[in-house]
Amino acid sequence: MTRIALATCAALPDLDRDDLPLQDALTGLGVEAVATVWDDPAVDWAGFDLVVIRSAWDYAQRRDEFLRWAEQVQAVTRLANPSSVVRWNTDKHYLRELELAGVPVVPTMWIEPAQNLSSRALHTRFPAHGDFVIKPAISAGSVDTGRYTAIDATSRGLAITHARRLLGADRTIMVQRYLKSVDTVGERAHVFIDGEHSHSVLKGAMLDGPDVGVDGIYKEERMSPTTASAAEIEVSRNAIAVALDTVRASSPAGTDLESFLYARVDVVSGDDDEPVLMELELVEPSLFTSLAEGSLDRLAQAVLRRATAGR
Ligand SMILES: Nc1ncnc2c1ncn2[C@@H]1O[C@H](COP(=O)(O)OP(=O)(O)O)[C@@H](O)[C@H]1O
Numbered sequence: 001m002t003r004i005a006l007a008t009c010a011a012l013p014d015l016d017r018d019d020l021p022l023q024d025a026l027t028g029l030g031v032e033a034v035a036t037v038w039d040d041p042a043v044d045w046a047g048f049d050l051v052v053i054r055s056a057w058d059y060a061q062r063r064d065e066f067l068r069w070a071e072q073v074q075a076v077t078r079l080a081n082p083s084s085v086v087r088w089n090t091d092k093h094y095l096r097e098l099e100l101a102g103v104p105v106v107p108t109m110w111i112e113p114a115q116n117l118s119s120r121a122l123h124t125r126f127p128a129h130g131d132f133v134i135k136p137a138i139s140a141g142s143v144d145t146g147r148y149t150a151i152d153a154t155s156r157g158l159a160i161t162h163a164r165r166l167l168g169a170d171r172t173i174m175v176q177r178y179l180k181s182v183d184t185v186g187e188r189a190h191v192f193i194d195g196e197h198s199h200s201v202l203k204g205a206m207l208d209g210p211d212v213g214v215d216g217i218y219k220e221e222r223m224s225p226t227t228a229s230a231a232e233i234e235v236s237r238n239a240i241a242v243a244l245d246t247v248r249a250s251s252p253a254g255t256d257l258e259s260f261l262y263a264r265v266d267v268v269s270g271d272d273d274e275p276v277l278m279e280l281e282l283v284e285p286s287l288f289t290s291l292a293e294g295s296l297d298r299l300a301q302a303v304l305r306r307a308t309a310g311r
């Protein structure tokens with residue numbers, strides 16, 4: 001019998017709601033689909049034909065451990081997406097590579113811990129007007145992400161505290177203008193399965209103020225089905241193609257990188273209304289199959305194909 005592990009985190013040992021239908025669909029296909037906690041030492045990863053990373057949302061502060069885990073799993077069985085993808089995609093510095101290759105991304109100022117900036121120096125780097133966002137380069141689930149108002153002294157002070165807290169923990173921060181379209185139009189998530197566009201969902205705004213800490217490992221999202229414009233699909237396809245080329249170049253021979261099992265391309269409208277990339281999720285995106293007819297079956301079939309490939 002084909003056995004597939006759906007890797008999750010200790011806080012969600014029975015999987016996130018978003019992934020339960022996948023487990024059921026795989027069971028319906030005659031496969032044993034088991035929820036496994038990625039850092040549970042008792043799991044025998046070699047006993048699975050395929051390990052699919054799903055709601056492993058607690059790696060942001062221990063990424064090295066997560067990368068080691070991905071490499072160890074890949075040494076004994078198939079991992080989707082592969083460990084070289086996990087390495088590349090869990091640090092948002094990848095956005096710079098995509099940008100260099102011509103993909104439009106949200107304009108970002110990167111501040112590295114090694115720069116040792118004083119509060120004053122941080123202050124001068126924050127935007128002078130409008131709202132702005134501070135978030136860690138290694139993050140998931142909108143955790144440690146805050147929205148600030150440039151001309152409000154209290155808000156600016158909170159932004160500096162937030163930035164110093166992350167930098168003090170040796171984490172790179174990203175500073176971006178708050179894109180108003182996130183409030184008015186919404187962020188769009190385009191889900192690709194095995195390289196093909198499957199469905200798209202609209203995501204409501206996530207940030208209403210300073211980072212006050214999240215009670216849990218992710219912030220609750222409000223999603224609804226939507227259709228994708230041709231321009232957004234074009235940007236998404238291009239981002240995925242560049243990512244595939246980039247990761248292939250750094251992958252050991254034999255890595256399965258025909259296509260990504262899943263990719264979610266999060267797109268927002270820039271100030272001139274053109275689509276820009278907020279993030280390319282290749283590791284642990286919610287896939288929202290419950291919002292799009294047929295998408296669950298496409299995903300389950302794609303998972304099964306990988307699990308049984310070469311048999
Ligand atoms: N520049 C921005 N403008 C508006 N909203 C933003 C911006 N950056 C992040 N956000 C909000 O914060 C959420 C999380 O940010 P994101 O970069 O997607 O990180 P994560 O990896 O935590 O999902 C986004 O879905 C969006 O709602």
Ligand SMILES: [Mg+2]
Pocket residue numbers: 141142266279
């Ligand atoms: Mg996101």
